[in-house]
Amino acid sequence: MPVTEAPSRDPEGDGLVRTSAPRLRLGMGDVLVQFWRAKWLMLLVFMPVFALGLAAALSRPDLYEARTRLIVTGASVSGPKALVAPELELLRSPVVATRALNLFPMSRLYPEINAACEARSRSLRGDAEALSRLASECRQMCVAALQRDFRVRSVSSAPVMSVSYRNSDPEAAAEVLNAMIGVYLKYRSDVLARPEADAAPMIDRTVLERSLLESETDIGAFLETEGLSSFEAERDTVGALYKAASEDLLATDSRLRQVESQLTAYRRQIRAIAPKQELFIDDTTGQTLLDMKLAREALLVTSLPGSAEVIEMDRRIARAEAFIATLDQPTGTVRTGPNPRYEQMLTTIDDLKAEAAALTDRQAALARQIAAFKERQAKLATLAPRYNELKRKRDVLEQEMMTSSGGNAGAGRWQGEDVRVLEPATVPTEPEPTRALLAALAFAAALGAALCAGILKALTRTGFATRRSVERTLDLPVLATVREV
Numbered sequence: 441m442p443v444t445e446a447p448s449r450d451p452e453g454d455g456l457v458r459t460s461a462p463r464l465r466l467g468m469g470d471v472l473v474q475f476w477r478a479k480w481l482m483l484l485v486f487m488p489v490f491a492l493g494l495a496a497a498l499s500r501p502d503l504y505e506a507r508t509r510l511i512v513t514g515a516s517v518s519g520p521k522a523l524v525a526p527e528l529e530l531l532r533s534p535v536v537a538t539r540a541l542n543l544f545p546m547s548r549l550y551p552e553i554n555a556a557c558e559a560r561s562r563s564l565r566g567d568a569e570a571l572s573r574l575a576s577e578c579r580q581m582c583v584a585a586l587q588r589d590f591r592v593r594s595v596s597s598a599p600v601m602s603v604s605y606r607n608s609d610p611e612a613a614a615e616v617l618n619a620m621i622g623v624y625l626k627y628r629s630d631v632l633a634r635p636e637a638d639a640a641p642m643i644d645r646t647v648l649e650r651s652l653l654e655s656e657t658d659i660g661a662f663l664e665t666e667g668l669s670s671f672e673a674e675r676d677t678v679g680a681l682y683k684a685a686s687e688d689l690l691a692t693d694s695r696l697r698q699v700e701s702q703l704t705a706y707r708r709q710i711r712a713i714a715p716k717q718e719l720f721i722d723d724t725t726g727q728t729l730l731d732m733k734l735a736r737e738a739l740l741v742t743s744l745p746g747s748a749e750v751i752e753m754d755r756r757i758a759r760a761e762a763f764i765a766t767l768d769q770p771t772g773t774v775r776t777g778p779n780p781r782y783e784q785m786l787t788t789i790d791d792l793k794a795e796a797a798a799l800t801d802r803q804a805a806l807a808r809q810i811a812a813f814k815e816r817q818a819k820l821a822t823l824a825p826r827y828n829e830l831k832r833k834r835d836v837l838e839q840e841m842m843t844s845s846g847g848n849a850g851a852g853r854w855q856g857e858d859v860r861v862l863e864p865a866t867v868p869t870e871p872e873p874t875r876a877l878l879a880a881l882a883f884a885a886a887l888g889a890a891l892c893a894g895i896l897k898a899l900t901r902t903g904f905a906t907r908r909s910v911e912r913t914l915d916l917p918v919l920a921t922v923r924e925v
Contacts, residue, residue, distance in 0.1 A: 474898035481897055486890035493882020497875050504610035506617045506865040512599040513858045524594045524601055527859060530628050531592045531603065531620075535649065537583050538656040539627065540620040545669050546582055548612055553581050575661040583657075590620065600862070610868045617865040625859065630838055648841050655834040662830060671827045675820050682813040689806040696799040703792045706785055713782045725764050732757050 512523045530536070547554040557578040564570045589606045605620065607613040668674050736753040743749050 472898075475894050478894040478897040482890035482894040485893045486886045489889050490882055490886035493885060494879055497878035497882055503606045503608060503874055504613045504868040504870075505604050505606045506610070506613040506868050507602065507604045508617055508621060508865040509595070509862040510601045510603060510621070511860050511862050512601070513860065521594070521597075523599045527601060527628075528592055528594065530631070531601070531624050532587070532590075533627070533649070534583060534587065534653045535656060536620060536624050536627055537586045537590065538579075538653060538660060539623045540616060541579070541582055541586055542656070542660050542663065543619050543623075543670070544612070544616060546578065546664065548609070549607065549616065550582050550585050553578060553585065557581075571665060572661060575665045576657060579657055579660045579664060586616075605865075614865045614867045621861060621865075628859065631841055648837060652834065652837040652841060655830065655837055659827075659830045659834060662827065666823060671820070671823070675817075675824075678813055678816050678820065682810065682817065685806055685809045685813060689803065689810060692799055692803050692806060696796060696803060699792050699796045699799060703789065703796065706789050706792065710782065710785050710789065713779060713785065715779055715782045725760075729757065729760050729764065732760060 510527070512527055541549070546557075557574060561571060561574055564574060590603075591605070592601060592603045594600070595602050603617065603621065605613055605617040607616065663669065663671065732753065736750065736757065739747075739750050739753060
């Protein structure tokens with residue numbers, strides 16, 4: 441029920457009646473009742489907040505974390521922390537992240553950044569300067585993402601460092617972490633190497649490190665713009681492919697000439713071979729003579745040997761025998777068939793023709809590949825001066841970094857220290873429970889928002905929750921209550 445103005449009499453007793461707005465007095469029970477009545481509001485607040493948080497948690501890809509540990513050996517009067525602290529800074533250096541990133545294609549480690557950069561590069565075609573700036577910006581974004589996913593910390597009070605890297609690809613996580621450890625060890629040996637010079641001028645290491653990082657970024661941007669992961673590896677790969685294709689082409693040409701020579705010889709030989717041959721001759725003279733002799737025997741059954749029929753049959757048999765004796769070879773129908781040698785040679789010729797056609801196609805394909813390799817080598821030759829210039833600039837900066845670290849008196853505290861890998865990174869098999877954690881956070885946030893809405897609704901409501909709240913506020917007895925219709 442709403443709060444109304446309660447009547448009160450003038451204490452002076454003049455009989456005048458005035459009204460005042462009393463202050464709403466609520467007890468704990470009233471607040472709980474109001475809080476319970478706001479349950480639908482709390483549910484209305486809880487459901488969308490939790491649904492949005494849960495959707496965000498489920499849309500997040502699984503991340504796999506590869507881990508490794510390093511131990512720092514050496515003596516230090518300040519304890520293990522003094523040994524580990526400089527190594528932690530070297531591991532977190534942007535130079536290490538940039539050099540490690542140059543070993544992998546951007547599309548493998550961070551496909552979202554690569555897709556966004558490719559979409560932006562399509563709108564900048566023809567503008568070389570803008571494309572160069574975009575490539576540098578994309579490399580910086582990948583370096584920042586790599587540093588965000590790369591974690592290094594010291595373990596307890598021992599001179600041991602725990603290093604980890606997270607990525608959505610478990611194999612990439614292990615490979616990148618091992619590559620970063622290798623780059624760190626190389627970078628550490630370059631930075632902490634002490635030259636033999638007696639003295640060296642003091643150089644601002646921060647400026648040198650920034651310049652070295654810019655040089656590494658320029659090299660990475662140059663390689664990214666030209667579609668290369670490693671200039672030396674690309675050059676060696678193209679050279680090896682060109683050599684293999686050339687050798688294969690020579691072997692193909694030699695085999696093709698051999699096949700054509702065999703084909704010519706077989707074609708010349710097949711002209712002297714008949715395609716058909718005599719299988720047998722169907723000679724019936726012997727059967728005719730036998731039939732005549734059987735007929736004579738049949739006559740002897742009914743006639744005497746000196747009868748005219750028998751004598752005539754004897755003459756016929758004698759003439760037939762005399763005729764057969766004059767023949768040099770059997771006579772009759774000659775049966776012919778295909779010559780097996782001719783058919784075999786014809787099959788060989790067909791096989792050689794097919795092989796020659798396949799070798800011709802292979803020869804053309806190899807010629808196209810060799811032309812493409814030559815074109816690629818020519819392009820790499822045109823890019824080599826620019827790459828060598830960037831590389832020389834980086835080498836000079838590294839040499840200056842080594843000189844400055846050798847001349848810096850504070851670098852002596854690392855003298856004699858060594859870093860060893862306790863266990864290399866292996867491919868993780870289980871993803872991090874980020875989805876469950878984010879879902880729990882979404883549930884807690886939704887529950888907190890719902891409770892805040894319910895409490896706010898209970899404390900700011902202007903009506904009376906119970907009969908006792910009316911009696912406490914108006915100081916009047918309540919005779920009856922009526923429900924809303």
